Amino acid sequence: MISLVPNIWQMIGGFIVEYIDIDVDFTLWLSWLLMPLLITFLLPLVIVVLLYATASILYVYKLHRARLRHAYETDWKNAARNTVAAVWDAHGWIWHGYEIVGLNNIPENEPVLFVYYHGAIPIDLYYFISKVFLYNSKLIHTVADRFLFKVPGWSIISDVLKVIPGTIQTCSSILKEGNMLAISPGGVYEAQFGDCYYRLMWKKRLGFAKVALDAKVKIIPIFTRNLREAFRTVSWGRRIWLRIYAATRFPFVPIFGGFPVKLVTFVGKPISYDSSLSAEELQVKVATALEDLIKKHQKLPGSITRALLERVYQMSSDVRYEE
Structure with missing residues (x-):
């Protein structure tokens, strides 16, 4: 009996080496162990994704089939814009119940x-641009941070959807040509370090004011309710992230969210061109108008739970927001 003990330990050791080799087969063994758990949660998630994709396709076909058919008879870029806009419009309607209040404040021709106020991810701007393009046939040019233009695949997006790095000269030229343009003075800094109190973080940035004065155009402030509840940046390690951002100008702060909260974009009253205003004075005037929109339409501090409840309440009672 005693002589069998070494043989038993040898058999156990051989089993461990053969089937649970830490260096070689641990990943395979762990996958086998967790497979029931993965199947339990992954398959329902796949079904949800498929249902969501199905709903998006049906929504696009129902509302925008005539526009898409007409677009495909013209140049490919116009057709592509209509298709992309229809997909984003469907996403906004299904996931966030997205609405725009105050479209009549946008002057024609x-x-x-x-x-606009810059969220952790400016998903509201994507929805806003898409809806304006689909229903008014007007493409809003946008200014994006320079780091995006180094991302693979971004060049075709910037080309077709008219996204630019944005110097004062190029922005002014776009407006002088009769186009619409969207700028967030807070930019990536506001996106990364803003919070649920929705404070503007513009510092002393005057570029947008100089553009408006040079092009002699109206400025319209826009703000989206619950934007910070859809996506947020982590609050821990703020000093470290600030130092990294100051050194690299790259958005390293982790982002979390994607919550299906209610999103409503409020379009403010136009601020007319006034040659008597300096760039500094115009910046203050626009900031005040945007802060007024935030105070009027956003409960502070923002709450993810409350924003989710607003989505349910809106769907059940068909509440309308004041302009």
């Missing part, structure tokens, strides 16, 4: 500079 007139160049306009939109100034």
